[in-house]
Structure formats: structure tokens, C-alpha cells
Amino acid sequence: MVKQNFVLKGDICYSPSLKELKCVKNGYLVCKDGICEGVFEKLLPEYIEFPLIDCSGMLVVPGMIDLHIHAPQFTFRGMGMDLELLDWLKTYTFPEETKYADVDYSRMAYREFAHTMKNSATTRAVVFATVHREATVMLMDLLEETGLITYVGKVNMDSDAPDDLREESAEISAFDTVGWLEDIEGRYVRTKPIITPRFLPSCSEKLLNELKEIREKYDLPVQSHLSENPDEVALVKKLFPKAAFYGDGYDRYGLFGKEAKTVMAHCVYCTDDEVERIYNNGVFVAHCPTSNMNLSSGIAPIRRFLEKGIKVGLGTDVGAGECESVFRAIGDTIQVSKLYWRMASKDCAPLSFAEAFYLATAGGGEFFGKVGKFEKGFEFDAVVVDDYELSGLNEIPIISRLERAIYLEADNKYIYKKYVGGNEIDLD
Amino acid sequence: MVKQNFVLKGDICYSPSLKELKCVKNGYLVCKDGICEGVFEKLLPEYIEFPLIDCSGMLVVPGMIDLHIHAPQFTFRGMGMDLELLDWLKTYTFPEETKYADVDYSRMAYREFAHTMKNSATTRAVVFATVHREATVMLMDLLEETGLITYVGKVNMDSDAPDDLREESAEISAFDTVGWLEDIEGRYVRTKPIITPRFLPSCSEKLLNELKEIREKYDLPVQSHLSENPDEVALVKKLFPKAAFYGDGYDRYGLFGKEAKTVMAHCVYCTDDEVERIYNNGVFVAHCPTSNMNLSSGIAPIRRFLEKGIKVGLGTDVGAGECESVFRAIGDTIQVSKLYWRMASKDCAPLSFAEAFYLATAGGGEFFGKVGKFEKGFEFDAVVVDDYELSGLNEIPIISRLERAIYLEADNKYIYKKYVGGNEIDLD
Numbered sequence: 001m002v003k004q005n006f007v008l009k010g011d012i013c014y015s016p017s018l019k020e021l022k023c024v025k026n027g028y029l030v031c032k033d034g035i036c037e038g039v040f041e042k043l044l045p046e047y048i049e050f051p052l053i054d055c056s057g058m059l060v061v062p063g064m065i066d067l068h069i070h071a072p073q074f075t076f077r078g079m080g081m082d083l084e085l086l087d088w089l090k091t092y093t094f095p096e097e098t099k100y101a102d103v104d105y106s107r108m109a110y111r112e113f114a115h116t117m118k119n120s121a122t123t124r125a126v127v128f129a130t131v132h133r134e135a136t137v138m139l140m141d142l143l144e145e146t147g148l149i150t151y152v153g154k155v156n157m158d159s160d161a162p163d164d165l166r167e168e169s170a171e172i173s174a175f176d177t178v179g180w181l182e183d184i185e186g187r188y189v190r191t192k193p194i195i196t197p198r199f200l201p202s203c204s205e206k207l208l209n210e211l212k213e214i215r216e217k218y219d220l221p222v223q224s225h226l227s228e229n230p231d232e233v234a235l236v237k238k239l240f241p242k243a244a245f246y247g248d249g250y251d252r253y254g255l256f257g258k259e260a261k262t263v264m265a266h267c268v269y270c271t272d273d274e275v276e277r278i279y280n281n282g283v284f285v286a287h288c289p290t291s292n293m294n295l296s297s298g299i300a301p302i303r304r305f306l307e308k309g310i311k312v313g314l315g316t317d318v319g320a321g322e323c324e325s326v327f328r329a330i331g332d333t334i335q336v337s338k339l340y341w342r343m344a345s346k347d348c349a350p351l352s353f354a355e356a357f358y359l360a361t362a363g364g365g366e367f368f369g370k371v372g373k374f375e376k377g378f379e380f381d382a383v384v385v386d387d388y389e390l391s392g393l394n395e396i397p398i399i400s401r402l403e404r405a406i407y408l409e410a411d412n413k414y415i416y417k418k419y420v421g422g423n424e425i426d427l428d
Numbered sequence: 429m430v431k432q433n434f435v436l437k438g439d440i441c442y443s444p445s446l447k448e449l450k451c452v453k454n455g456y457l458v459c460k461d462g463i464c465e466g467v468f469e470k471l472l473p474e475y476i477e478f479p480l481i482d483c484s485g486m487l488v489v490p491g492m493i494d495l496h497i498h499a500p501q502f503t504f505r506g507m508g509m510d511l512e513l514l515d516w517l518k519t520y521t522f523p524e525e526t527k528y529a530d531v532d533y534s535r536m537a538y539r540e541f542a543h544t545m546k547n548s549a550t551t552r553a554v555v556f557a558t559v560h561r562e563a564t565v566m567l568m569d570l571l572e573e574t575g576l577i578t579y580v581g582k583v584n585m586d587s588d589a590p591d592d593l594r595e596e597s598a599e600i601s602a603f604d605t606v607g608w609l610e611d612i613e614g615r616y617v618r619t620k621p622i623i624t625p626r627f628l629p630s631c632s633e634k635l636l637n638e639l640k641e642i643r644e645k646y647d648l649p650v651q652s653h654l655s656e657n658p659d660e661v662a663l664v665k666k667l668f669p670k671a672a673f674y675g676d677g678y679d680r681y682g683l684f685g686k687e688a689k690t691v692m693a694h695c696v697y698c699t700d701d702e703v704e705r706i707y708n709n710g711v712f713v714a715h716c717p718t719s720n721m722n723l724s725s726g727i728a729p730i731r732r733f734l735e736k737g738i739k740v741g742l743g744t745d746v747g748a749g750e751c752e753s754v755f756r757a758i759g760d761t762i763q764v765s766k767l768y769w770r771m772a773s774k775d776c777a778p779l780s781f782a783e784a785f786y787l788a789t790a791g792g793g794e795f796f797g798k799v800g801k802f803e804k805g806f807e808f809d810a811v812v813v814d815d816y817e818l819s820g821l822n823e824i825p826i827i828s829r830l831e832r833a834i835y836l837e838a839d840n841k842y843i844y845k846k847y848v849g850g851n852e853i854d855l856d
Binding site (some may be wrong): 074075076077078079080081082105108109112122161193280290293294295296298299306322323334335336339341342343344350353390392393394396400403404405406407409412413 | 447502504505506507508509510525533536537540594625672718721722723724725726727736737747750751759762763766769771772778780781820822824832833834835836837840841
């Protein structure tokens with residue numbers, strides 16, 4: 001994997017900050033050794049020898065970051081949407097995830113997932129697998145091949161799940177997790193493990209303790225679910241009476257930020273104390289608006305998180321979200337924020353297009369380091385969108401073209417090129 | 429236009445009633461003289477001579493009905509979404525609609541609109557044009573060519589709009605409306621006029637009176653907007669102090685159901701009295717969930733309307749809705765109904781997939797007569813969706829394939845054939 005030096009020419013857009021969307025018409029985006037040198041209106045002499053990739057007239061944007069997606073649920077995306085979380089898990093999700101004990105099934109299913117992700121606008125993702133060690137390695141192998149950069153978690157769950165999916169004990173879950181980490185030791189350049197307790201209701205305290213130790217030993221990040229749905233929150237309260245709130249149940253086991261880089265999906269029903277802890281511990285929120293609608297969960301108060309200074313990115317949450325399009329997640333983020341303002345709290349102003357775009361790029365990108373902006377020193381993730389077919393009669397500003405491309409989910413049809421960490425992805 | 433006799437073979441789905449979604453695998457859908465004969469598991473001898481169009485393995489569904497769409501707003505769909513209704517009208521809509529005074533601009537813009545509609549899953553639509561007589565005729569000419577069946581309205585507005593868009597007086601507005609009706613007299617087979625006061629704030633009482641007379645004289649249906657946004661509702665209250673509620677302002681001029689077949693878009697903020705009047709007068713509600721999110725309007729209580737027995741269909745409301753996909757409107761209908769249940773009223777159960785599909789087909793179809801079901805005597809509107817590329821590893825029931833195709837907006841890519849009133853549409 002040779003890091004190339006090159007220049008992308010096109011109509012370049014990115015978010016320097018939450019409120020700001022910078023657009024440069026016929027600009028030059030420079031990649032040097034896989035790292036962004038910046039966006040230039042004129043090409044500086046020092047880059048004149050770099051190969052020029054001419055995408056004039058096309059939109060060039062940072063790669064989309066998906067902070068929450070379930071690979072094994074891709075097979076049933078867009079189906080069975082008439083249930084709430086706990087029933088949906090029992091009826092659709094757990095039975096499907098059980099199939100990943102079968103390596104042949106996993107290979108076929110994960111191949112489809114990886115293929116779709118490769119051709120999407122997503123350049124980096126934080127991914128749930130299942131409890132199965134072998135299938136998780138297979139998923140990681142396939143994702144490594146795509147060229148995308150991902151965190152992938154073998155799921156841990158030793159309680160409150162069907163017998164054929166639930167791990168037999170905390171010890172076996174821990175043993176398999178360590179085994180999985182050993183299996184993949186040194187195996188990948190782009191694919192990294194992440195500790196993945198499914199959610200509190202499916203983890204015994206013993207298992208959480210085991211995960212704490214494994215996490216510390218291997219110095220791994222953490223992903224899970226938090227305060228998604230009222231029934232789930234009530235269940236956690238019942239199962240973890242000692243926890244001050246849902247997130248405290250993770251925090252007691254070192255699985256909630258601070259030295260453990262952590263992303264928590266949903267955060268629809270966080271109490272004030274929980275919001276405070278999220279902020280203090282530097283936990284990332286993965287906002288999944290599509291999923292939160294589909295499972296009748298509600299709307300997360302993202303404006304409140306942003307005002308507090310909490311780090312927020314977007315998640316598609318396939319399969320509770322119907323598709324892997326982060327463009328769709330951007331549109332939904334704006335739309336539900338408007339409903340939240342209208343129906344729940346006039347203190348939470350709707351998110352603007354610029355703000356939602358920031359979350360999908362720089363917001364989530366921070367989980368991966370210096371990612372998500374076209375600024376000097378950032379890793380070079382870029383997507384080129386050929387929006388010609390969406391253009392109409394009127395000459396419109398680049399920012400409006402971008403807004404239209406996002407709202408019309410141009411990532412389904414019009415991705416022309418994609419780069420991750422300076423490497424071009426071989427799109428179909 | 430010869431009405432053909434033929435048989436479509438495929439995986440056929442339609443809604444016999446609000447709660448019921450009927451699916452027949454490898455079924456036969458028979459068209460005789462442009463009229464549906466029904467769906468059959470085996471082909472009856474009387475149809476054996478009819479040409480068989482083999483769409484085996486594909487989904488065959490009734491054409492989508494769009495009860496509310498603005499043709500001139502197609503040019504700026506998916507842009508400028510960060511404003512509420514009244515500001516959005518002033519900033520984006522009115523300036524764009526002003527351009528339709530120019531016939532050349534109208535031709536180019538409406539050509540794009542008609543072309544997109546032809547290739548969509550929509551078979552029938554109720555369409556707003558602008559105030560301009562000549563441009564409206566051009567739009568109708570272009571829509572007639574598509575083969576779709578539409579109602580198209582020349583807009584009336586003599587108040588509260590920019591000078592260069594507003595009609596100079598009620599008399600001139602009425603004169604132009606009659607002139608428009610004379611221009612198109614006998615001109616179309618599929619394209620019909622509809623009386624179209626923009627919304628109450630842009631109509632003087634004098635104009636409403638003129639429209640009442642024109643409507644009666646020509647026996648025309650009516651379309652407009654109703655109780656979309658709190659600021660708009662407040663404005664109506666101020667401008668029409670004598671009206672008991674928004675809809676009463678139309679009803680006083682015979683523009684609200686009863687003998688005047690009427691469709692009102694939005695209905696987000698209807699009072700109890702208004703709901704009662706809608707029901708009693710047989711007014712159709714065009715539910716536009718996407719638009720209602722984009723303009724921060726809110727969520728219409730569709731469950732309440734359905735329980736009351738009100739006639740409801742779906743509208744994409746381009747350009748406040750970002751695209752012309754009724755599939756998208758179905759998904760959004762379900763999603764916002766879940767949020768309404770969660771956030772506004774536990775008495776309003778979320779709409780199921782089957783219910784939302786009914787609204788998009790039979791619900792809206794009723795505005796056009798016997799349309800929207802595959803039952804004997806219904807006009808033959810059908811769309812064939814080739815969902816092969818969406819299929820996955822697992823064999824899934826037809827109803828789940830349909831749900832997935834709708835949620836993933838398969839109408840953007842996978843429309844294989846389309847029939848309107850028995851005629852095949854020549855898709856690109």
C-alpha cells in the first residue's frame with residue numbers, strides 16, 4: 001500500500017467547524033503521503049509535479065464516517081419495521097445473528113455487506129459483528145480488503161438473549177474475546193478491534209468485569225448502546241440497581257470514556273447526570289436518527305449535546321436504520337432536529353445543513369484521529385460525487401449543490417471516486 | 429390510445445383495505461380494456477388468449493398516487509431547507525415561481541419535471557403550477573405526453589405575494605383562470621384542470637368568490653393547503669376573522685368538499701371543528717410528512733384522521749419535500765407516525781407498513797375514482813419493480829421484499845414497467 005501524492009481538482013466542500021461549511025469552486029485538494037495538505041484556489045509550485053486527477057464540475061467532500069452499524073443486520077435491512085427495540089431484537093435480530101455460527105453463511109452475508117460499504121460514501125465505520133469469533137474474523141478480513149478503515153467488535157452477551165446466541169458464561173465470552181484478539185494480532189493494516197458489550201441488559205456484571213480487564217490489557221476502544229428506548233432504560237434500571245444511570249453501568253467497569261475511547265449509540269433518553277458524565281468522560285455520541293424513528297424510540301437532543309461540547313457523529317445503525325447511506329443520515333438528522341424543536345423543546349434549535357454535514361464528517365472523524373476535514377495534517381479521506389444528473393436549469397452555489405446531493409442521496413448512484421487514508425478505493 | 433388486453437405475471441401486492449396487504453406469488457394480473465379484472469393464482473381460460481407479459485420474480489404493485497406536488501418547485505428541490513414555511517416561500521419559492529412568466533424557461537423547467545415524473549413510480553398526481561396561464565398550459569401539454577393522469581391547477585393569488593408574482597386583482601385572476609380553462613377545453617385525454625387557490629393568505633375574499641363561481645360553472649375539483657404551520661394558521665386567523673377556522677375560510681366559498689371534490693395538503697394543525705368539517709364535507713387530506721419535517725411544521729395526526737373515517741392519501745410536496753418519490757413518502761409516513769405516537773399522543777398508534785402502503789395507492793387513488801387497487805372494475809395502474817438487486821441471501825416473503833423496496837426507495841432505480849389506465853408508459 002504505497003501512499004500516493006496527488007491533487008484532486010473539483011468543487012471542494014468541507015467543514016472547518018460546526019457552523020462553517022467551506023466551498024471552493026475549481027479548487028485543488030492536495031494529498032501527500034496519504035495526508036491532506038489542504039485546499040487551494042491555485043496550485044502551489046511545490047505540488048505542480050503531483051499527478052492531477054481532474055474532477056472538475058464534481059463535488060469533492062470528506063469521506064462519510066459511520067459511527068454505528070451492525071454488519072450482520074445488513075441481510076434484513078428495510079424489513080420488519082413495525083416493532084419496538086426489545087421486540088425487534090427478539091423477533092428479527094437475534095434469530096438472524098444466530099446464523100453467523102455458520103461460517104459459510106457468514107462469508108456470503110458479510111461479502112454483501114463489505115461490497116456495499118466499499119461502494120458507499122463511507123470511508124470509515126465503527127461496526128458491530130456478532131458473538132461469533134470465526135465470523136468476526138471473516139468480517140474483518142473482508143473489510144480489510146475493501147480499503148475502508150474500520151473498528152470491528154466481536155459482540156459480548158452472556159445474558160438476556162436466546163440460548164443459541166447467548167454466550168454460555170462470562171468466562172467463555174471473555175475467553176473467546178481474547179482468542180479473537182489473538183487471531184487477528186498483526187493481521188490488518190486498516191481494521192482494528194473494539195470492545196463491544198452488546199448493551200447492558202445482555203451483559204452480566206461478571207462479564208463487564210472481564211471486559212474491563214481485556215480492554216485495559218489490550219488498550220482498546222469501546223462501543224455500545226445507551227439510553228435508546230424507554231423500555232430498555234427501564235430494564236437497565238431493574239437489572240443494574242446499583243448504577244446511578246444507564247451509562248454509569250458501563251462506567252463502573254471502565255467502559256465509558258476517559259482512557260477508554262468510547263462511542264455510545266443513540267442517547268435518546270439520557271438524564272442530566274448521564275449527559276454530564278458523557279461530557280466529562282469524553283464519550284462520543286453516535287446519533288442514529290433513522291433507527292430512532294424506525295424503532296419508535298424518539299429523537300436524541302443533539303443540539304443540547306453540541307451546546308454542552310459533547311462529541312457527536314452520525315450512525316446509520318443498519319439494520320434498525322434501513323440503509324448504509326450516511327447522506328440519508330444527514331438529512332434525517334436535520335429533519336428530526338426540526339421535529340424535536342417543534343414538538344419537544346423550543347430551546348433546541350434545529351440543526352442546520354452545515355451542522356449536520358459537520359457531524360457526518362469531522363464530528364465522527366474525530367473518533368479515528370485527525371479525520372474528516374480537508375486541513376493540513378488530516379488523513380486523506382475523500383469522496384467525489386458526480387452530481388451532474390442532479391443539476392438543473394439554474395446555476396446554483398456549490399453549497400446548494402451539496403445540499404441537494406445529500407438530500408437526494410446521491411451516494412446511492414453518483415459516487416465517482418473514493419479515497420481512504422490517501423488510497424483510492426476500487427469502486428465497482 | 430387503444431386500451432389493451434393483457435396479463436402481467438409476477439409477485440403481485442395490493443391493499444384491499446387499510447389494514448390488509450394482499451400478496452400473490454407468481455400471480456396473474458389481468459387488464460381488459462384498460463380496466464383491472466383482478467388478481468388470479470391461475471390464469472382463467474377466458475384470459476388465455478391475452479398477451480402475457482412475464483415479470484416473474486418482480487414485484488407488481490398499484491401505481492403510486494401523489495396528491496400534492498408543485499411542478500415549478502422541482503427546479504430547487506433538496507435545497508434551502510433551513511427555513512420555515514412563510515420565510516421559505518418568500519426566499520426560495522416566490523422568486524423561482526416568478527420565472528414562469530417566461531415561456532422558454534417554463535418549457536425547459538417543466539420538461540425536466542415531466543420527464544422525472546414519467547420515470548417515477550407515480551401514475552397519477554395532483555399538481556400545482558404557478559399563476560401563469562401560458563406556462564400552465566405548457567405543463568399540461570408536457571404531462572399529457574407522459575401518459576400519466578393528472579389534475580393540474582393554475583394557481584390563484586392576488587394578495588400577500590411579491591408584486592411580480594401576485595395577480596393584479598381578483599378580476600384579473602378570475603379572467604386568466606377562465607381563459608386558461610378555455611385554452612385547454614377539449615385538449616387532453618389524461619390531464620384535467622383543478623381550481624387552485626394557493627392558500628388562504630394569498631387570496632382576497634373577492635377572489636375566493638370568483639373562484640367559487642368558476643368552480644361551479646365548470647364543475648371542477650379543488651386543491652389547496654390547510655393548517656400546515658403555526659405561523660400560517662395565525663396569519664389566516666388575522667386575515668380571515670370571520671372564518672371559524674382555517675378550512676371554514678375555504679368552505680364559505682364552496683371550496684371545501686361536498687359537491688366540490690377537494691384535496692387539502694398538510695392538515696397538521698386542524699382543530700376539532702376543522703377535523704369534523706373535513707370529515708363531513710368528504711375532503712381528502714394529502715399527508716406530506718417529508719415536507720412537514722423540512723419546513724419544521726410538525727406531524728399530522730393521520731391515525732386520528734383514519735379513525736374518524738377521513739379520506740387520506742400521500743403527497744411528496746416537491747419542493748418542500750425533497751423528491752418526487754412516493755416510496756419515500758410511505759417510509760416517512762410510517763416514521764413520523766412513530767414519532768407522533770412517542771412524542772405527541774399515545775392514543776395515536778404508529779401506522780403500519782400496510783397502512784402507509786394503502787394510503788399511497790388506494791387512499792390517494794380514490795381522488796381519481798376507482799383507482800389504486802387490483803380489483804375488478806378498477807382502472808389499471810400498475811408499476812413493476814425489479815427488486816432483484818435488493819434481494820439477499822435469504823428467501824423472504826413478498827411482503828418483506830415490498831417493504832424493503834419501499835424503504836430503500838427502489839423507485840429511484842428499479843422501475844421496470846409502468847401502466848396507467850391500461851396504457852404502458854414508455855420509460856427511459
